[in-house]
Amino acid sequence: MISALDIFRIGIGPSSSHTVGPMRIAVRFLADLERLGLLSSVARLSVSLQGSLAYTGAGHRTPEAVYLGLLGFKPETTDPEEAERALQTLHETRHLRLASGQTILFDPKADLIFDFETPPKLHPNGMALRAFNAAGDVLADQTFYSTGGGFIASQRQLETPLANDLVGGGPEGPFAFTSAADLLALCQDHGLTIAEVLLACEDRKRERTETLASLDTIAQAMAACIARGLVQKGILPGGLQVRRRAPELYEKLTSSPQSNEREALFDWLNVYAMAVNEENAAGGRVVTAPTNGAAGIIPAILRFYLLDAKVPPSAVHTYLLTAAAIGILYKQRASISGAEMGCQGEVGVACSMAAGGLAAVWGGSPTQVANAAEIGMEHNLGLTCDPVGGLVQIPCIERNALAAVKAANAARLALQTEQPARVTLDQVIETMRQTGLDMSSKYKETSLGGLAVNVVEC
Structure with missing residues (x-):
């Protein structure tokens, strides 16, 4: 599974x-x-x-x-x-x-x-x-x-139709789900959150204490990646001469307080996401979340809203498990590969996962969590993957920063109502899949179109 x-x-x-x-x-x-x-x-x-x-x-x-x-x-x-x-x-x-x-x-x-x-x-x-x-x-x-x-x-x-990747299919057992509709029905029938449903599935693979300890390790690795990215200065490898910007922005943020909540939100999410993706571009140690090209979004939300706020470990577990359940749906029903889906399958999926996870931490119902995830993807549909020079730098680094802010906004929007969204999470996942299939291959991680051909590499 x-x-x-x-x-x-x-x-x-x-x-x-x-x-x-x-x-x-x-x-x-x-x-x-x-x-x-x-x-x-x-x-x-x-x-x-x-x-x-x-x-x-x-x-x-x-x-x-x-x-x-x-x-x-x-x-x-x-x-x-x-x-x-x-x-x-x-x-x-x-x-x-x-x-x-x-x-x-x-x-x-x-x-x-x-x-x-x-x-x-x-x-x-x-x-x-x-x-x-x-x-x-x-x-x-x-x-x-x-x-x-x-x-x-x-x-x-x-x-082989029943074994479409190395780790097999989706979750197994009485809490197995293959769609968001299944997942929400399980939550409704058993009075559980999305995180609790996935945790019950994880219990079939290992002891719960081991799962939670592994999630702690994941969170620590995300935090460590941000910490490294905030202090490592210089030029990223590859020939584009892209300068690491996170350390300079971090120094500005720590030396002068922000004037309002919105400014703080934007700047801190930006710097945390960019710190991760600059580390990734340099070949550093990162957590795929769910991919490396989109690795900064979920950690940025984690750091700003959970670790900086010093929430209990259970909230971190809720965030990561909820995000993972949403990621599993995309992996099952579509793809998280930029070469198949374009960047909507990477940054779009990560934005959707982070939005759902944050909505859960903020006390959202399973329906609100699914709505947040849907909003996070709906406004990334059609996003192309056209890295300049074949490097995971332009537009990838800034794109993670913008998607982190978008994820937080999606969570806030979703919590404004208990009504199911007009567009369901399953529908937006299927739309992403169809859009990815229709998208020209030159916009799917080949560097044969888009920014990759309109920007001079050096």
């Missing part, structure tokens, strides 16, 4: 679909070889990036993610500084040390291929891996897909 802990993953920047996913694919490919008893016979490996992974992979550091995965690094435990040292050694020696103990030749310039000619069959983020023995015979030839938010799937899994 998809879990809250799948929606929120600790990883590294700059992209969940183009960095975290490919790293996990590389790890899994080698694990499959080891499971089949083939790893010790491997003499050469090759990796081909297809579709969006090819078009924007260089700017998203996809090759580096693949190398790290082949070296045994995992997103949730990777230390960025250690990773950079390992990458430098790989480029200097052109050797990989595999889990089986042997060292093989690996030339990043020859063994990783940007395949612009082969259209991925089942998802825009395709990745084909091959392993050869010393005689040049193919030991394994597998195609995987990075399906957004760090989720991955093999070709076989996507071709």
